[in-house]
Amino acid sequence: MDISSIWNTIIIEPMVNTLLGIYSVLTSIFGPENMFGLAIIIFTILIRLITYPLTYQQMKSGQAMQDLQKSKEWQTIQKKYKDNKEKLAQEQMKIYKEKGVSPFSSCLPTIIQFPIIIGLYQSIIRALAVTPTQLLGLSFNIYPFIPAAAIIPLNQHFLWMNLSEPERLNVMGVAIPVLTILVVITTFLQSKLMAPATAQPGDQGASMSKAMNLYMPLLMGWLAYSFSAGLALYFITSNLIGILQYGAMGRLDWRNIIPSRKTDSKVK
Amino acid sequence: MKKEQTSFVLLLTILALLLASCMGGAASTTTSWPGLSVHDDTAYLAYNQFVYAIDTKSGTELWRFPDENDRNVTFYAAPTMTADGQLIVGGYNKVLYSLNPENGSENWTFDQATDRYVGSALATGEGIFAPNADYSLYAIDTTGKLMWSFPAEEALWAKPTADPDCTCIYLPSMDHRIYAINAEDGNLIWKTDPLGGAIVGSPSLSPEEILYTGTFNNEVIALSAENGSNVWEHSAENWVWAGPILDEEQVYASDLNGNLYALEKITGKIIWQINLESAITEPALITPDALYVSTENGILYAVNPDSTIRWTREVSGKLNAAPVLAAEAILVAVTDGDDLIVAFDANGNQQWTFSPEE
Numbered sequence: 157m158d159i160s161s162i163w164n165t166i167i168i169e170p171m172v173n174t175l176l177g178i179y180s181v182l183t184s185i186f187g188p189e190n191m192f193g194l195a196i197i198i199f200t201i202l203i204r205l206i207t208y209p210l211t212y213q214q215m216k217s218g219q220a221m222q223d224l225q226k227s228k229e230w231q232t233i234q235k236k237y238k239d240n241k242e243k244l245a246q247e248q249m250k251i252y253k254e255k256g257v258s259p260f261s262s263c264l265p266t267i268i269q270f271p272i273i274i275g276l277y278q279s280i281i282r283a284l285a286v287t288p289t290q291l292l293g294l295s296f297n298i299y300p301f302i303p304a305a306a307i308i309p310l311n312q313h314f315l316w317m318n319l320s321e322p323e324r325l326n327v328m329g330v331a332i333p334v335l336t337i338l339v340v341i342t343t344f345l346q347s348k349l350m351a352p353a354t355a356q357p358g359d360q361g362a363s364m365s366k367a368m369n370l371y372m373p374l375l376m377g378w379l380a381y382s383f384s385a386g387l388a389l390y391f392i393t394s395n396l397i398g399i400l401q402y403g404a405m406g407r408l409d410w411r412n413i414i415p416s417r418k419t420d421s422k423v424k
Numbered sequence: 425m426k427k428e429q430t431s432f433v434l435l436l437t438i439l440a441l442l443l444a445s446c447m448g449g450a451a452s453t454t455t456s457w458p459g460l461s462v463h464d465d466t467a468y469l470a471y472n473q474f475v476y477a478i479d480t481k482s483g484t485e486l487w488r489f490p491d492e493n494d495r496n497v498t499f500y501a502a503p504t505m506t507a508d509g510q511l512i513v514g515g516y517n518k519v520l521y522s523l524n525p526e527n528g529s530e531n532w533t534f535d536q537a538t539d540r541y542v543g544s545a546l547a548t549g550e551g552i553f554a555p556n557a558d559y560s561l562y563a564i565d566t567t568g569k570l571m572w573s574f575p576a577e578e579a580l581w582a583k584p585t586a587d588p589d590c591t592c593i594y595l596p597s598m599d600h601r602i603y604a605i606n607a608e609d610g611n612l613i614w615k616t617d618p619l620g621g622a623i624v625g626s627p628s629l630s631p632e633e634i635l636y637t638g639t640f641n642n643e644v645i646a647l648s649a650e651n652g653s654n655v656w657e658h659s660a661e662n663w664v665w666a667g668p669i670l671d672e673e674q675v676y677a678s679d680l681n682g683n684l685y686a687l688e689k690i691t692g693k694i695i696w697q698i699n700l701e702s703a704i705t706e707p708a709l710i711t712p713d714a715l716y717v718s719t720e721n722g723i724l725y726a727v728n729p730d731s732t733i734r735w736t737r738e739v740s741g742k743l744n745a746a747p748v749l750a751a752e753a754i755l756v757a758v759t760d761g762d763d764l765i766v767a768f769d770a771n772g773n774q775q776w777t778f779s780p781e782e
Contacts, residue, residue: 288744
């Protein structure tokens with residue numbers, strides 16, 4: 157079995173069939189109009205629920221890092237080795253090891269998103285099957301309990317968009333990428349709201365966090381602009397649910413986006 | 425800290441490129457298999473960026489359209505010859521082309537569709553009927569002018585079937601129905617109830633005015649051409665992708681499990697069934713002494729009328745397109761193979777191959 161078959165069996169087929177299953181249930185209740193878009197939204201909620209332990213871990217790691225960086229021990233080595241970067245890094249690693257904190261553990265949930273994004277994009281394109289090759293491929297990937305004959309071809313329209321194509325809303329002759337704009341805004345909001353306040357603005361964590369806050373919205377926006385609208389729908393839903401999840405855990409830090417409230421207490 | 429930040433941005437950029445290449449890989453599968461037709465001594469092949477004209481005696485390329493490779497223009501539907509000698513071919517770029525079959529020059533184009541042409545156009549005395557994935561059938565005159573259009577409820581991937589007795593055409597649709605349409609004015613004559621699954625193969629019409637079709641609901645269905653009512657149904661084991669074909673006594677149908685069925689035309693009773701082990705996506709070719717069937721795993725079967733296998737030939741690549749009869753050869757168009765066309769004689773001897781020069 158080659159890598160592409162393993163990827164197909166473990167990631168794509170379950171994703172495609174979950175999407176088809178949700179679509180099938182929705183279609184039997186409400187009819188096919190707009191239902192694939194709704195299926196993507198429900199599917200995203202499922203993904204966020206499944207990856208909730210990772211989200212929780214990310215939050216905990218962020219908090220542990222924040223506490224560590226506020227500690228006296230940490231502050232001391234920052235001052236002591238401020239002119240010796242190599243030694244500082246060694247000492248920091250020592251403290252990380254002692255306290256059982258990994259500086260990269262809070263990045264893991266973001267990294268985990270990448271295979272999900274690739275898999276979801278391929279699954280959306282495969283499920284919509286707008287060409288004979290794709291439809292033939294889909295026919296070999298459908299689980300027997302999915303009522304394929306009744307639901308194929310899937311209705312690819314959702315509101316004003318065709319989910320198989322990059323989204324643009326035509327307003328008086330101007331094609332506006334509404335979903336791309338929403339993806340950039342919600343990714344930025346999510347990054348900012350969930351970023352823990354760092355004790356040392358110049359440290360490695362702060363630096364990476366800053367880069368992440370800037371580049372992730374642009375990267376996600378570029379993907380939303382270039383690929384199918386179904387993927388952009390996933391990004392927006394996922395971001396909003398991420399914000400809600402963090403809000404429910406009392407971890408949103410509104411000070412990061414409202415400068416006038418910098419000194420206010422954090423929302424707990 | 426600048427160094428760490430730069431490394432991190434670099435890592436993100438690499439991930440972005442990786443992401444784009446993985447997703448691009450999925451997008452690049454947005455294709456189909458070759459469309460092949462033969463007229464007189466010339467084979468016309470639509471595949472990827474070109475339509476090729478090939479001499480069926482030697483396999484040499486006569487011309488190609490367009491002259492230059494244009495990544496935005498791709499062709500997969502088998503070209504159709506009109507009675508007045510125009511070669512009609514639709515592209516994935518939403519444009520229908522009329523070409524001069526002598527030299528491949530463009531006569532006219534029709535660009536009012538809003539999606540790709542997956543299925544071939546039908547040409548009759550009444551006009552050119554081009555099904556499009558934008559859910560519409562476009563009826564065009566021989567100068568490229570729109571006569572009428574007919575809206576279905578889903579994409580149209582299959583070539584309609586003509587019925588000269590009633591100047592009407594039968595339009596199979598992915599909305600699970602077949603429509604009978606007046607070829608002169610586009611008015612609906614009848615439509616079937618939903619048949620349980622999408623239809624992507626062309627129906628066949630018998631002299632007894634029975635229309636035979638196959639659906640994704642794993643069924644071969646015979647319908648009255650007069651009113652669309654069911655005459656009989658036969659269950660298959662998987663999706664019936666290819667349209668059934670007929671000889672005097674029997675109807676031959678196939679499914680994606682590789683089953684080939686011979687059924688009685690009038691009753692639908694099974695005469696024989698054989699399994700060819702790989703998906704069959706287009707109709708068999710009927711000749712007086714054999715059926716030729718191509719399967720997705722790249723094997724061409726010559727099947728005797730009693731269902732025994734006369735010979736098999738394997739090519740490099742997939743055989744999704746239907747075999748086509750030329751004067752002295754059986755031609756198969758190959759997907760993802762070493763050659764684009766392989767020509768065999770009736771005994772299975774390879775006569776020539778066609779691979780376009782870059």
